[in-house]
Amino acid sequence: MTFNKFPLYVLIRILFLMLTLLMLTQVITTPGYHATSVLLSALLIGQIMEMIRFVSKTNTELVRFLAAARNADFSQRFQLSKQGSGFDELGATFTGILDKLQLARTGQEEELRHIKAVVEHVPVPLISIKANEQLTLWNNSARRLFGAHAIARVNDLARFGGEFPETLTSMIAGERRLVHVTIDDMEHRLSIVASEIVSGGQREILLSMQDIQSELDSAQLQAWQDLVRVLTHEIMNSITPVASLAKTAVDLAADVKTKVQGDSTGSRDESTEEIVEEIDDVLSAVQTVARRSEGLMHFVSSYRKLTRLPEPKKSHIKLSTLFSQVQLLATREWQEKGIYLATKITPAELDLVLDVDMAEQMLINLLQNAEQALAGVHQPQVALSAFLNARGHVVIEVSDNGPGVAGDLDDKVFVPFFTTKKEGSGVGLALTRQIMIAHGGHVALRTNKKGGATFTLTF
Secondary structure (H helix, E strand, O other): OHHHHHHHHHHHHHHHHHHHHHHHHHHHHOOOOHHHHHHHHHHHHHHHHHHHHHHHHHHHHHHHHHHHHHOOOOOOOOOOHHHOOOOHHHHHHHHHHHHHHHHHHHHHHHHHHHHHHHHHOOOOOEEEEEOOOEEEEOOHHHHHHHOOOOOOEHHHHHHHOOOHHHHHHOOOOOOEEEEEEEEOOEEEEEEEEEEEEEEOOEEEEEEEEEEOHHHHHHHHHHHHHHHHHHHHHHHHHHHHHHHHHHHHHHHHHHHHHHHHHHHOOOOOOHHHHHHHHHHHHHHHHHHHHHHHHHHHHHHHHHHHHHHOOOOOOOEEEEHHHHHHHHHHHHOOOHHHHOOEEEEEEEOOOOEEEEOHHHHHHHHHHHHHHHHHHOOOOOOOEEEEEEEEOOOOOEEEEEEEOOOOOOHHHOOHHHOOOOOOOOOOOOOHHHHHHHHHHHOOOEEEEEEOOOOOEEEEEEO
8 A cells, every 4th residue: 555655755754864964964073064064954954844744744634534523524535646655545545434434424314314204203292301301392293282382391281281290290111191181272181101211311201192082082982872772772672562561551441441431321330430440540550651651762762863873974064154054943932032142253254064964953952952051041141153273173162151060060961861951861962972073073061250151062
C-alpha cells in the first residue's frame, strides 16, 4: 500500500536533515566558508519546515476526519493525491470509513422511521409516564383519544375524571385495569395494560389503553337479546295454553249459566239462585285469568322487538326535515297541554346518514317520555336540539324541565324490563339503545343542573 511508504519518506527526510546539519557543522568550524554556511543554514531551515509540513498534513486530515465522524458530516471527502505521494491511500481510507458510517446511519434512521410508523398506526392508544410524571402520547390513536386537549403531565388527565391520574400512576408492570372516563362528553371504557421500560437508567411506565366501550355495548346487548329470547319463548309456551284454556272455560261457564237459567225458567228456587251465583263467581275468575293471560301475551310480544331489530337501512337526511316529521307525529296535543317545544340545529344545514324510520321511532319515544315526565309541571318545556361536538360527531339531545331521574338510575333505564312508570313495559329506552348501537352510536341520560333530564344521542 502506498500509505505504508510514509515512514520511509519520514526517514529519508530525517537523514537529509542530519546530513545537512553535519555539513553545516563542518562548514561553520572551517574558516572562510561564510556564504556556504548561510546557504546550508537556509537549507536546514527549509528541510525542518518541510518535515513539519509533511507530518502535519496527516494530523490535519485526521482531525478533519474525526470532526466529520463526530458531527455526522458525511459530505466530507478526502482527495489527498495532490498533496504528495503516500496520502492518496490515506484519503481513500478516510472517505471509505465515512461512507460506511453514513450507510450504517441511514439504515438506523430507516429502521427508526419504520418503528415509528408501526407505533403511529397501532390502533391501541399508547402513552408513557416518567418518574417526574411527564406524559408522552406515542401514536395517533392516543392523540385521537384525548382530542385537542393539551396533555403534557399526568395531572392534565384530571379533567377526564378525578381519579384517572392516580389510577395510571399507581399501576405496576403487568397489571390490567378497566377505567371509565368521559372525554368531550363521550364515554370511554378503557382496558389499560401497564409495562415497564428502563432506558438510560430512567424508569418509564408504558400504558396501552384499548377503548372497549363499543365491544362491551355489543356484548351486553347480545346477552340481553339472548335472555329476552329465552324468556319470551318460555313464557309464551307456558301462557299460550293457559290463555286458551281460560277462554274455553269462560265459554263453558257462560254456556252452563245459560242452561241453568233456561232450565229454571219460571220456577227458580233458592238452590238454583246459589248455583247461578257460584257460576258467576267462576265466570268472573276465569275471565280475569283470560284477560290477564291475554295481557301478558301482548306484554311478552312487545319484547320480541328487542330480538328482531333489522339491519338499519341508512339514507341521507337533513336534521331539520327529521325534526319536522317527528314534531308532526309526536306533539299534536302539546299545545292543548301547554307544553312548549323549542328546536335548535347548529349549523342549520346539519345532516346525517341513518335509518330514518328507526330515528323517528327513537325521537318519538323520547318526546313521549318527556311528555309523561312533565305531567303536573308548571310551564312544561321540552328542547330538541342537534349540533356537532368537539370530535365532529353529530349529537341530538332531548331535554325537559320535569322532575328528572335519580342519579343511580341513569344506566338502569336502558336495561330491558326496567321502568320507573307504573304502566311502563321497559321496552322503549332499551330499544333506543339497541338502535343507537346498530348505528355505531351511543345514548346517555343525565340530570340537568336546573332540573329535568336530557337524553343524548351521539352518532
